[in-house]
Structure formats: C-alpha cells, structure tokens
Amino acid sequence: MAKVVVFGITGYAGSRIGAELVARGHEVTGVARHAKDSGVPVHAGSIHDEAFVKDMTQSADQIVVALRAEPGEEGQPRLIEALPRLIELATAQGARLSFVGGAGSLQVAEGGPALVEGPDFPDEFKPEALSHQAILEALRESDPELDWFYVSPAPAFGAWNPGERTGTFRVGGDVLLPGAETISGDDYAIGYVDEIEKGAHRRARLGVAY
Secondary structure (H helix, E strand, O other), X not given: OOEEEEEOOOOHHHHHHHHHHHHOOOEEEEEEOOOOOOOOOEEEOOOOOHHHXXXXXXXXXXXXXXXXXXXXXXXXXXXXXXXXXXXXXXXXXXXXXXXXXXXXXXXXXXXXXXXXXXXXXXXXXXXXXXXXXXXXXXXXXXXXXXXEEEEEEOOEOOOOOOOOOOOOOEEEOOEOOOOOOEOOHHHHHHHHHHHHHHOOOOOEEEEEEO
C-alpha cells in the first residue's frame, strides 16, 4: 500500500485516479482549491503555497499532480512555477512525482515534431499544451535523483468524452501510438495507477490510448 497525495483530486483525471487508488487499497489524500466530498479526505489549498504543500506531502510515497498547466483565472500563477519546490520536496522525501500530462507534446513520429507544433492543432488549446510540454522538459532536466513520470493521454481525452471502463488499452512512450484517438477517464486512471504500482517508467513519459 502506498501513501498518495493527489493535487486536483476533484477534477476529471484526478478524481478517477483517486478512485482507482482507493479501489486498490492505497491510502489517498486529496488536495483541491475547494474541499468537497470525493470519497477520500480532501484538503483545500493551493499547490503554490509552499508551506501547505510541504505539510500535505510530508509522508507521501507518491505525489500526483492532476492540474491545469495554465491558470484558470487571470493573474494566477502557472503550474510550472510550483515545479521547483515540488521537485525539491519529492527528492528530499524520496517520493515519486508524477503529472497528468497532455497529448500535445507527443511526437507524431520518432524524432518528429510534437502534435502541438502541427498546423492542425487548435489554437485555443496551444497555451495549455505548450505549458505542459514545458513541465515535461523541466522534469527531464531535473536532478537524476528525482524519480518522476508523466502520463499523456490520447488526443480525445477529457470530461467532454468520458468513455467507458474497459481495462484494455495500449501503453506507449514519446511517440503517439498508431491510430490512437481516445482513452476513457477510467482506463487512463488504470494506466496511471499501474505505473504507480509497477514503476516501469522511471524518469519517463508514457502514453495511454486505445
């Protein structure tokens, strides 16, 4: 059993990851901007509050970040601004740090451009995709002592396309899996928690898709 803190526990991906962790017997603590019933203890606070984050993660084995990369409100900090402190805390505590990422940073082919760099990528989604890409790059440049992973879903992933739980999906790496279009919220969570339990992708990104 692992002790897991999930930042963004009430969101689309975070809530499903939290539920999957609980179903497998892990000890889960949730963090959200506003505490509400989610089936696990939820603490209200910000990932940009260093003292709060230190308190929440003090005994954690796994730190899961399931938050938007771009601020939801004007004037709020970007998620990447919290990354240096998260890295520092995770490294000092020997905790594994992980992120619910985006599909935009997946390469269309080996060594090729990322999805977000293509001409057909929607302009309205580019700021979020590029911010997530920056987080991934910062993780790759972090101290080798930090254990991290980053999970990119298939492109058609989100609350607008929840899908169904099947338990069957493919796991890839930095390149978009051939024919990959979607992944349900529940199956994404299965893939995410599988990685928490198995630790098969140390300091790496994995992609999850049908």
